[in-house]
Amino acid sequence: MYSNFTVDCVILGFHEGELKVLLAERNEYPFKDWWALPGFFVDNDEEMEDAVKRILYENTGLKDVFMDQLHSFAGLKRHPKGRILTVAYYALVQLDNTKLKTKPVTNYMKQAKWFPVRNVPELAFDHKQILDLCLERLQRRLAYKPIAFELLPEKFTLTQLQLVYEGILNKTLDKRNFRKKMQNYGFLKELDEVQTGVAYRAARLYKLDKRKFLKHFQNTVAF
Amino acid sequence: MYSNFTVDCVILGFHEGELKVLLAERNEYPFKDWWALPGFFVDNDEEMEDAVKRILYENTGLKDVFMDQLHSFAGLKRHPKGRILTVAYYALVQLDNTKLKTKPVTNYMKQAKWFPVRNVPELAFDHKQILDLCLERLQRRLAYKPIAFELLPEKFTLTQLQLVYEGILNKTLDKRNFRKKMQNYGFLKELDEVQTGVAYRAARLYKLDKRKFLKHFQNTVAF
DNA sequence: TTTTATAGTGTATATTCTACACTTTGAATA
């Protein structure tokens, strides 16, 4: 049995040097045929986080992803059928070519598709607002949560890491300064491995030492 | 008519050099006679923010206060009567001696009282968790939102401002460095007035130039 | 062997952060 509130998910991935968001094409009124953030009613006996996981799985086939609550929206006019409270979450997934395929659908939606976050079609409900808030939050949280690393595979190059930072911050960064700073933090483990399958000099691979990361930022407050 | 979700308010003020939170003593089951964050069901035709304003007014007699959404809680076990989703907000009020009196009550609560935030009694539901999350958020947001100023009267001394920062960050700061930094930001207007009613050298009064403050922080993201 | 595309690296300057202690002021009071 459904409860009376929904969760909406801003599902983000990083692909081709760009931050992408997964959108679903609705197959139900209101906003039939519009693109929207994947979301649905939470079951009565279901924890919110489990509902988010379920929606994530239905849309991407992925499990065990990083997620965090964003904000709740309950405007009287946000839904044409009357107020429906929604709790927005964001989820960060590690995309690679095999995972890029979206799962083809529940009955209430036609398809899911990845879009560059700064270039999305018009969205249903107040979902554009939710997306914008999400991007703003990510920029802040990037400074103290391991957000960038959740978007990358376990082993990554410094250039990939920089591209993720640039994608979230929406600005370019200086390569040398970026590397210096990251390496000074001391939470990157340099591996004895390099990239494979590239037609040029292969870059060194790194891993995040999450314990050190968390320790580094647990008590870091500005001032 | 009531909707099926509530708002809970972390109402904060600054008094006697300390950050204080307003708690209400419940007069209803569950948790009758326990201290709790003031909160109540949102009316069906009421915006959430208006519900927060209403609760704030009922408890303090104050209007026009700064507020911000914090987080939503919908755990299946948070309320003994079954899941009740609550949207937590925080509100920052300018306390002074005249405003310290709390309004004596609606029928669902016996009294409201101010407590030091780091020394509250055991709280009903998951309200301690909400309060802790609030304090953590405030520490982060202090760096880019005019939180400290919402807790102070329009005209304030630098020492008062420092005490607010210290109260929120829960640590002491160096006086000279604090002043240097604040004055360098350039969003404080030095007034031609000083404190009155003190038995020692009166301190200069300052005002916040909110436009400059917002401009200063609108695009400030770490990195 | 040359080309190509990206990896990888250092330095000088400016800015910000930190630690730290004494003098000034104004009201109260003796």
Added chain:
DNA sequence: TATTCAAAGTGTAGAATATACACTATAAAA
């Protein structure tokens, strides 16, 4: 009116961090 009291107000030197900036190294492909 001189003294006491309590807080206001102030500067500097050294450390750490941030910024701007351009070339060489490497590996695969042609």
